[in-house]
Amino acid sequence: MVRIVTSSSARKDFPQQRSSSSGKDPGSGGLAELSWVKTWSTKEKYDPSLLRFTRPHEQLHFNPEQLKLAPCDNEEQKDLLHEDNIPHEAERVVSRGCFRQFNLADKELVVKCPAGKIRDSTGNTCEDCPAGKKRGISDNDCIPCNSGWMSAAGASVCTECPVGRYELSMTSCEQCPAGKYNDQTGQSGDSSCKVCAEGYIAASEGSETCTQCQPGEEPNSDNTACDPCVAGRYQPEQGKETCLLCGVGTITVTTGRDKCDPCEQGQEANVERTACVDCVAGKFQSSADGGACQDCEPGTYSALKSSDCTKCSAGYYQENSGQGSCVECPSGKFSGAEGATQCSECEAGHVTETEGLSECTECPVGQYELSKTSCEKCPAGKYNDQTGQSGESSCEDCAEGYVAASEGSETCTQCLPGTYENRKDKACENCPAGYYQAAAGQLSCDPCEDGEISAEGATTCTQCDKGQEANVERTACVDCGAGKFQSSANGGACQDCEAGSYSAVKSSECTKCSPGYYQENSGQGSCVECPSGKFSSAEGATECSECEVGHMTETEGLSECTECPVGQYELSTTSCEKCPAGKYNDQTGQSGETSCEVCADGYVAASEGSETCIQCQPGTYAAYKTRACKVCEEGNVQPNTGTVSCNVCPTGTVSNEERTECTTPCNPGWFSQNGGLGPNCKPCDAK
Template identity: 30%
Template sequence: VQYNLNSLTEVITFDEEGVCVSFTGVKHCMRNNPVVQIDVNDANWHEVVFTWSSSTGLIVTVDSVVVIRNMTYALGLTLPPFGWFVLGGEYDLDRRAAVVGQGFQGYLSKLTVFNRVFPLADIPGIGTDRFNDDRILLWGDYRLNRGCVRTGSSTVGTTPCRPGFVGPTCDPQPDVTPLTITCPADVHLVTSTRSKSAEWADPVVNGAYKSLTPSMMKGQTLAWGRHKVTYRVEDFAGNVAFCSFKIFVRYGCTGLSDDGVCYSASTVTAVHSDVNSGCSRQYGLNTAPASAQLLQKLREHLTSRNASGDFYWLDAKWDGMSFKDAGGNTVTVAGSELASALGGALPTSGNEGMCLALSRSDGFKVTVQNCSSKAHYICSSDITSGNCETPAPIKNGVWECSDGGSQCRQCKVKCNPNYAVPRRIPEYFSCGPLGYWGSARTPSATFRVPSCTLKSDKRVRVYVRIRIQVPGPLSTQQANAIMVAIRGLIRSHFVVLNNLWNNLWCYITDCSRKLSENNITVMQRSSARRRKRQSTSEFDVTFSVGDLPEMMNNTGGNETLTPLQILLRDALQQNGFNFNNDIAGSVTLPDQTVITSEPSCGPGQTLVGTSCVDCAEGTYYNSLTQTCDDCPVGQFQNMTSQTSCMMCPGGGTTDGAGSTSVADCKISCPAGSYFSKVSGSCRLCPVSYYQEQTGQFSCDPCPVDKVTRDPGADNSSMCFDDCPSGSELDDQGQCVSCPRGYYRQQGVQLRCTECPANFITPGNGSITVAECTVPDCQPGSYIDSNTCTACDNGFYQPEKWQTSCISCGDSANWRTDQIGSTMQSQCKYYCPSGYEVQNFTCVACPVGTYKDISSGNYYGMCDPCPNNKVTEQDTSISVDNCTISNCSAGYASYEDGSGCYPCPRGTYQPESLQRQCLQCINRTMYTTLDEANTSPSACTKFCPSGHEIMTDGTCRPCERGLYKDNLVGPDFELNRCTACPPGVVTDIGVTAATNASICTFLACDPGYYYLKPANACEPCLKGAYQPNKWQAQCLQCQSGETTTGTGSINETQCLKYCP
């Protein structure tokens, strides 16, 4: 719903579950009442009514039964007066077109819009002629798009019985031989344009029938893709049968394809390669492009010789032709053989500069012409796009392909021995009737599969985590020494294991590479456990050993175990990681030992099945997913086993992911264009195509019923319809309505045509001359429903035959003294109530005055208030607004105007004649010291509870032992922090206390600490001291020191002692 089609907004959508409405800008979906249990998806006719009012909400009924009721939705809202209704499918607001493949399958009938709300009592008769006068959108007003068919006779009201049942109670019908219907085979169409008209044979029905209905009509224009046609046949006994077939429309060019444009005209001239040295494949064209039929003959000839179809001329003397076959071998065709195939004679040797001309009008006979007479040359490929040709050769492997029937092919990758594809791929890649392999969906899309790369047996990596406990607190020096020792002991232990197991753990005998200092992590952790009142330290040790075989044989040859089995037995049964003989008192905690293993591959390899496979060109190893991923668009990789891709130079891009060479990097073309692989440059999208993104290699086609005005469209919104009746195409290629007095019918008039003399049309956009019926209306009037109506007050009209009058201006400022005005000079400037005129400008009535135009004072001045009263503000419109007493600054008027009151503390008022006082800025931080203040400077800053104000105006939190309560005392906001009651302070770390109740911590002297459970000050125990007051614990003397008694207050009282 909106005022124009350029800014549509979805407001209502229906489906079988209910309705979604967006009147307020927020989508709100309401589902059918499950209690009612009405299924509208049962292949029967149902009458659905949606009614909404801004005063009563909305109601939805199905078959006269209320299924949705919301009496409060969008109350008071006004919708735009215009709407756009779409039936049978989802509508793309950006492209302004129905979404292909998202349509409604079924029938609609009599969908009508009314200009009023229906009470429930009227809904059962809404489909009759009773309410014809209330209709504003009729069933016949809808425009049909492709894929939608209007049937000649409605089936509304026919029996709802399912097939095989008849009568008012749907009784089983008499035994009748059921119908059978056979559809034609699938239809395959090839077109180099974006659409093609479809035709097919009629289905075969095995007997007499009452109706035969297709889901799509013959001759309909279809876009690239797959389309389904279903036929429904019904006999006179009510038996129904169905059949379906598919129409495949694929891109293809059996002629000369130049950047996606297929040339198919009457004459082609083949040219040798040195005429235009910039091309690897060349054809010289006459004024008309190439003949598709002729080139097809050439292709058939080459195909019969096992050629790939990608051919070009090589020799300059035309005594033969060479091309590459499917295996890349050069095949030479003698001139006489080619002449025989084409039905003509070839030029003889020595005719350099002469061209072979083949004319369809002459039955494709060969003639000789001079090349210089040809109009131009193009570089091109003649390969037919989209016909399931074998994919590009795969490195270190081959494609094994077979036909799958119905114009389908399937291929699988077979790698050479000791090679594999470095990721999971489908066993078979398929190419269907649309002619594209895999995920490719456009004629220019590049289909890529990673090459086969070397594979090797998978390896194993083991992960070890142990915890070693050491007695006693350790100094930093001791801890560092232990960590160094642990790394060395682990490496030494693996040297022993390496000797026991055939040097399979380490390639270097001292294991210095796999178990270097950097590969073993040792972290000290604190331990809360105590043993015999002596603290301990613990060390977490983690390391891994990779590139190990899955199975290991010991040096004696009598045992075979996995690396995990070896380490588990070594650690848990043989105490292999217990270093108590090397680190005094150390214990390796067996319950904290964790040893695991996982498959492992080398750098740039991924695990595929049971093998490690090198990442192929065009891929990189993703350490997060541990897979070989395609290089993103704009990057490439020309080597195997890599962990990253290289960016295209100069901001270039690639045609899809997985590029294997810098040669794949092309210019990133702007939106509205694409990169031409033939010309090696950016080209504008042709007419009827667009491209919204940058860096693309093709353009997207407009829907079949839309075109663009010019090449280079960069948005789908630039696809527009042919101009409908009532409009014409302007110089900019846009559809504009025929002006008033003109008409145009699509397909009849090329341009808008003027009405006969003395008549005009009712408005813009007229279609036929029959609409030229409007009479001649004189100045001062306008055409209103074929009658002349005088211009209203505030309007004039100096011309005749007008459909409206001219406004004097803003109706709030301009008026006329009578109706039917004919001149602009009859317009007079005035001001609305509350304003007076000053030099054609409206000036607000100042405070204390008013103006009321209801008394006829349109052009006068403002009147003063009586009785020593004033108005609350300017622009007052009535004497009733004179309600405020005349109060001076620092005072405000009571609401009833009975007098003035002084502004209370925390407020002020600098102006007179005010109804209220002004709050100090940030009332939580500012106040005044008295009443009736007239300036904001009277507002004095104060601090919140728990804070006191400093000389620089900042608030400082009350220190420990102090508090401030703004709720207690005079001028409480300006008070200073107050000491806690005697004997108590606030808790440790507690500042900004807001009241005395927070002072709960006993104020203990130095040498004492506060014992909260006993709520008492306790002296420091022997061996401890406390120099500060108000503390919760004492400080311990250093190791080997103690005090001579309790209550010590200084560290100097700690003395050494002997055990």
């Protein structure tokens, strides 16, 4: 029996089909995916037209001319084709591909799989060797790749992992991670990736070698990059593991430096070596090549950012090192030269009253030295006429009748006018305000008289002006208050103004209230306006008078009342009210609304405040107590004035437009029966 099985390489010129057995894509490379099978006896003539797909309903028709041997696709296929093993009865069946060998033992055509594939358990189909394996010597089994080698699924051979990579589970060559390298092929496991030496990095994955860091750089923590030296550090050489901290007095401000810059004089580097900072007060740095700030010696000082120290001035000292200023010598001491570390005490009778002095001062006459810090004045009542004296005992008492009027007196003097001798305090004191003393050498002062005043130390008293009086202490003249006056030029007390008068502040007399004003109390600073409805006609009024009947004052502060005019009447003495419409008043000075009279019949007062009534004109009339004359209605007339009604026109006549007469509206031969209400004329013969 002979069974022919085609390879997928024989399908290129045929329609693509799928096997009923596997369902795989024909392009996947298996031998059973696209196959056709026909079995013959070795004595049976081979007929290619009988070839069928394994799925019976799909038939393939060959052109016999296509069944001739064609070149193999590759050398591997040529090696697998053994022509001398092909049965005599079967022709070579190929289509731009290679056939497989025949097994002469059972006269059956057997699949021989290509590299990377092995026969399955049926022997009729080829399948891929799994990843990490390759086909062995026979095509029945797969063998694993060697360590450091790998293969993908279906690979014909194993591939050695290149440098920079390592084999992982024989299925792939993985790149060494950044920061590590591998300079050998065929390595297995990530342990074959080596860490770069100090000062070297592997920047990318799969590195074969490491790169040396340049000056101004150092490797990062995982050796994947050369980082620039941070500010404050530097590296002058290449291939070094770390950057160096800048030396004392030097810095780097930017990154990636291979050397440090020195700080200028008066400065030093900060701890981080990233900036130059000024030497603090009390320190200095004099080197142009950089260095640390040093303390100034005792007797000297320095300001901020100093390159040297300055000696303390005379009058100052400094006992400690590293100071930013010198200290003033305290009062009672001095320093006479520069650079002092301590101050000296003044000799007896000499002082330094303030701090920071370079020499002591001799106490003058009238004073004495007290504890080296000040020259104290001799107390009042004592004197001193020599310089450079020490102690209060150097001050002497004045002779009786004389005083040392002030502290620090050099001599004693007699008390002057305006002063008196205080025997207890041994001093001349000013006469107090309100007292005076005209003579010298007196023991007391005299008080000022009434209406007089004096200031402290006065020799005479001064009289107060008009409109003023002396205060109780006789120390000042004060103005008379509003409502009071003082008229004497020799002084005196302020007195109250009488009722009906007033005064302003500092008045020498009182002023009578003006007409329209009054003041019922004494001692007042102003007068009061008469209220509306009242008046005062003369000066000095103590009260206001009521307006007489028919008179009024509408506003305050008036000196006379106003008579109500005609057409109006007085209402509660504060206003004149107009008579209402329909009434009139033809007299002045009237009081109450009853003074307004009703107009006679036929007369009207059309507006408020009427002085007289107006007679109604012809064509109009006015009923009793009406406010206006009314026009006669149509058909009615009134030819007279001052009437209370209109007359109806007789039949056959009508009222004219003015309502003053009745007229005949019809032409001759016509008549009207519409008494006064319109023409409506008819012919005389009409019934």
